[in-house]
Amino acid sequence: MRTEEAGMGIRSRIGEALAQAVRGLGVEGELPDLELGRAKEAAHGDYASSAGLKLARQLRQAPPQIAERIARTIVIPDGAATAEAAGGYVNFRLADEWLHRLVTEVASHGEGFGASNLGRGESVQVEFGSINPTGPMHIGHGRGVVLGDSISRLLDFTGHKIQREYYVNDQNTQARRFGASVWARMNGEEPPEGGYVGEYVTELAEIAKRELGDIDSLQREQAEAKVRQFAIALMVERIKASVARLNVRYDEWFPESRLWLDGLPQLAIKQLREEGFLKEREGALWFGPALEEEDGLGEHVRSEKDDRVVIRSNGEPTYFASDLGYLLSRFERRGFHRVIEVWAADHHGYVARLKAAAVALGIDAERLEIIIHQMVNLKEGKMSKRAGRFVELDELIDKVGSDAVRYFYLLRSPDTTIEFDLELALTQSNENPVFYAQYAHARLVNVEATALEKHPSLRKEADVSLLMQPWELEVARQLAFWPEVVEDSTRLLEPHRIPYYVHDLSTAVHRFYHAGNETSEFRVVVDDPKLTRARLELGRAARHTLKTALDLMGVTAPERM
RNA sequence: GCCCCGCUAGCUCAGUGGAUAGAGCAUCUGCCUUCUAAGCAGAGGGUCGGGGGUUCGAAUCCCUCGCGGGGCGCCA
Numbered sequence: 070m071r072t073e074e075a076g077m078g079i080r081s082r083i084g085e086a087l088a089q090a091v092r093g094l095g096v097e098g099e100l101p102d103l104e105l106g107r108a109k110e111a112a113h114g115d116y117a118s119s120a121g122l123k124l125a126r127q128l129r130q131a132p133p134q135i136a137e138r139i140a141r142t143i144v145i146p147d148g149a150a151t152a153e154a155a156g157g158y159v160n161f162r163l164a165d166e167w168l169h170r171l172v173t174e175v176a177s178h179g180e181g182f183g184a185s186n187l188g189r190g191e192s193v194q195v196e197f198g199s200i201n202p203t204g205p206m207h208i209g210h211g212r213g214v215v216l217g218d219s220i221s222r223l224l225d226f227t228g229h230k231i232q233r234e235y236y237v238n239d240q241n242t243q244a245r246r247f248g249a250s251v252w253a254r255m256n257g258e259e260p261p262e263g264g265y266v267g268e269y270v271t272e273l274a275e276i277a278k279r280e281l282g283d284i285d286s287l288q289r290e291q292a293e294a295k296v297r298q299f300a301i302a303l304m305v306e307r308i309k310a311s312v313a314r315l316n317v318r319y320d321e322w323f324p325e326s327r328l329w330l331d332g333l334p335q336l337a338i339k340q341l342r343e344e345g346f347l348k349e350r351e352g353a354l355w356f357g358p359a360l361e362e363e364d365g366l367g368e369h370v371r372s373e374k375d376d377r378v379v380i381r382s383n384g385e386p387t388y389f390a391s392d393l394g395y396l397l398s399r400f401e402r403r404g405f406h407r408v409i410e411v412w413a414a415d416h417h418g419y420v421a422r423l424k425a426a427a428v429a430l431g432i433d434a435e436r437l438e439i440i441i442h443q444m445v446n447l448k449e450g451k452m453s454k455r456a457g458r459f460v461e462l463d464e465l466i467d468k469v470g471s472d473a474v475r476y477f478y479l480l481r482s483p484d485t486t487i488e489f490d491l492e493l494a495l496t497q498s499n500e501n502p503v504f505y506a507q508y509a510h511a512r513l514v515n516v517e518a519t520a521l522e523k524h525p526s527l528r529k530e531a532d533v534s535l536l537m538q539p540w541e542l543e544v545a546r547q548l549a550f551w552p553e554v555v556e557d558s559t560r561l562l563e564p565h566r567i568p569y570y571v572h573d574l575s576t577a578v579h580r581f582y583h584a585g586n587e588t589s590e591f592r593v594v595v596d597d598p599k600l601t602r603a604r605l606e607l608g609r610a611a612r613h614t615l616k617t618a619l620d621l622m623g624v625t626a627p628e629r630m
Numbered sequence: 631g632c633c634c635c636g637c638u639a640g641c642u643c644a645g646u647g648g649a650u651a652g653a654g655c656a657u658c659u660g661c662c663u664u665c666u667a668a669g670c671a672g673a674g675g676g677u678c679g680g681g682g683g684u685u686c687g688a689a690u691c692c693c694u695c696g697c698g699g700g701g702c703g704c705c706a
Contacts, residue, residue: 104648112649119648122686132686157686158649201706242705263705353704381704388706417634418701443635444700480654481643484635486699488642502654504668512666519665557646569644572653583670586661594665630668 077185078552080105083116083150083161090143094135096124107550113155114162115546121157132157168545169533175548175610176531180617182548182610183555188229194399195221197411198312199236202304203247203265206311206462208489209413209445214462215478215623216442217411218317219564222621227559232405235308236395237324239301241388247304248297251277255296273300314466315475316623323398325391333402334386334394337430338379341393346429352382356389356426377422393426400432409438409562417441440562442483465489469501472624476503479622480568502572503624506615509575511630512582513612520594520605531606532599538591540584541604544577544611551614555621564622571618578611 084105091100101123108117121136128135136154143152143159149167153160175182197217200210218233225231238244250264254274260266277299284292305322312319328334341347341356348355355376379390399405412419420441424434447460466474480502481487521527536542554570557563585592593604616626 102647104646106646106648109649109651117649119687122648125686156649238706246705351704355703376703378704383704385704387704389703414635414700416701416706419706421633422703441634446699485643486636490642501668505654508666508668512669516665523665561646565644569653576653579669580671582665583661583667585665586667586670589664592665630666 078556079149079163079549080116080553081556082146086143086145087118087120087139087159090139091120091124093142094124094128094138096127101127108160113158114153114160115150115549116161118159118161119157120159121154125157163546163549165537165542166534168542168549169536171549172533172536172545172607172610173531175613176606178613180613180620182614182617183551184226184228185552185555186228187556187559188224188227190228190230191406192230192232192404193224193407193409194232194234194403194405195224195409195411196234196236197221198308198317199234199238200308201238201241201243201247202301202308203243204267204304205269206308208447208460208462208465211315211462211465211474212442212445212478212487213411213413214312214315214317215475216440216483216564217409218315219475219479219567219622220409220411220440220562222623223555223559223562223564226621227555232321233319234321234323235319237301237305237322238388239298239324240326240329241391244297244301248293248300251300252293252296273303276303311462311466314463315471316625325388325395328391328394328398331394331398331402333397334390337393337397338390341429344429347379350376353378354380356393356422356429375422375425389422389426392423393430396423396427396430396432396437400427400430400436407436407438409440411440411442414441414443438562440483443486445478445487445489447489472503472507473501475623476501476506476568479564482563482565502568504630506568506571506575506619507625507627508630509578510612510615510619510626511628513578513608513615514628516582516593516608517605517612520601523594524598524601527598527602527605531602533603533606535600535603536607538584540577540580540591541607544574544581544607547574547577548610548614551618554618567618567622571615571622574611574615574618578608578615581607581611 084103087103087105088100091103103118103120103123105116105118108114120139121132121134124130124135125132133154133156136157136159139159140152140154145152145161147167147170148164150161150163153162195217197220198206198210198214200206206214221231221233246261246263247265250260250266250270251273252258253260253264254270255278260270277296281295281299284295287295309319309322338347338354346356348357356379357376377389378387379393380386399408420439423439424437427437428434462474469477477489478487536545551570551574554566558566582593589595593601593608595601595604619626
């Protein structure tokens with residue numbers, strides 16, 4: 070079993086064998102989706118395909134007959150699985166011998182099991198977490214950070230060349246308003262309209278007053294700019310510290326101001342103007358995607374409702390102008406083949422416009438993927454009496470720890486609103502699913518130490534064919550499923566599939582362990598060194614895979630609990 | 631008014647058009663002298679929001695209605 074094949078996964082290999090068998094029946098052209106997937110019932114084996122039903126019309130034959138012919142002729146490499154027809158379905162059962170080889174492979178292969186070259190080195194930028202650095206991150210921002218980070222980890226694991234970026238809005242309206250707020254606080258003035266208030270603003274003002282001694286000699290405008298830069302820099306440091314606590318790192322903190330220094334928004338505007346995508350109205354410069362709609366009289370007219378201001382009537386550019394330059398920066402200047410952005414749901418309305426802008430700039434819209442995640446709400450509880458209480462990410466990490474925060478966030482599909490039950494999260498107990506998985510890992514580490522204590526001179530080679538108990542083979546079976554979990558998570562950019570897999574594997578591990586509680590001969594560590602060695606091999610393979618999966622989630626795998 | 635997301639067990643949620651819809655928590659019943667009981671084994675619990683449609687087959691795709699959340703050109 071070569072590494073690439075292991076990375077490809079058994080499902081894909083059965084799928085290829087299935088396609089070949091179907092060709093053998095004389096099916097030509099593009100094959101329909103044969104619905105090869107995990108069988109729901111044990112009686113149906115491990116995988117099932119509805120190939121017979123899918124091909125009935127085309128082959129003008131009854132589904133059971135087609136399934137029979139497929140099952141009879143299919144050749145699955147390495148004898149990895151057996152095929153059996155059942156009605157119009159073809160069921161596949163993984164062979165014990167193949168599972169044994171897999172255990173050996175994974176146990177020796179280490180923690181890279183499931184890695185692949187799916188991405189073929191494609192360069193991808195993942196931009197996530199980029200909130201205005203005008204305040205601390207709250208629990209909603211944390212979701213985007215964790216999501217973006219795990220997507221990056223997944224893509225990295227599957228052969229993509231990843232760059233993680235935080236886009237720092239250091240000169241937009243909000244940044245200026247923020248700087249003005251801090252300046253006002255320093256000088257005992259009221260904050261500007263829509264300005265920022267809060268303890269952290271007061272703190273920043275005090276620090277700025279201490280550190281920026283010379284600003285009194287400057288003109289107000291210059292002094293404000295200096296305060297703004299100072300305050301933004303401090304907030305960025307604070308955000309860096311917060312995300313670091315979540316085990317998140319970035320490759321680049323890219324300032325919006327750099328775009329203007331490099332002349333990219335200016336270039337984009339020039340380009341779009343020449344192409345006729347820009348127009349003046351009400352004293353402002355607008356971007357109008359070339360969309361047309363019916364006016365009800367059969368005439369196609371330009372719709373103005375999707376237009377967006379690029380340069381305000383007062384001559385100042387909007388964030389949208391920066392974003393035009395940002396597109397050029399990434400797709401043209403820096404040459405990323407794909408860009409993935411992670412946004413919260415309150416920005417969804419901007420998706421179509423940014424994509425329209427990309428297309429107008431000659432960038433294929435498919436290269437820009439925007440993942441929208443829903444919000445994080447605080448569940449009403451005793452902890453949050455004050456309505457709309459602003460809960461900082463740091464507060465949450467203080468209370469439940471980075472592992473629990475990451476696990477809980479990743480457990481939900483991005484499409485689901487998280488109702489964060491603060492009370493539940495505060496109960497540091499077995500209700501946290503993260504402990505279940507971490508405990509399984511720690512257990513495997515512990516049992517290995519126990520085994521080496523009892524049998525100080527275990528053989529290097531393990532005879533894994535001794536693993537014949539159902540609960541032992543079930544662990545091996547779960548290992549076989551791992552590569553397809555990685556593949557699906559990557560292809561769909563849905564990391565939430567990983568914690569569900571981790572739970573399944575952990576369950577198999579706990580069962581495997583507990584078989585020895587009922588009957589002592591089923592313990593991992595027994596008198597027979599050969600049997601002990603075989604079970605140890607299985608434990609090792611499971612431990613590596615658990616560790617790998619937890620790593621992709623950014624959750625630690627403790628060796629002792 | 632328009633756009634996006636959700637509605638699946640008491641609660642929180644998985645589920646890529648396939649066979650009898652799953653998990654955790656909660657509830658109930660068993661299991662610790664012996665490798666970690668933060669665990670294991672078992673039970674009960676469902677008109678998959680309502681109604682149409684497509685299909686051999688729909689929780690899944692389409693239409694429509696309802697409820698909840700988010701958003702809707704000079705904030706981002």
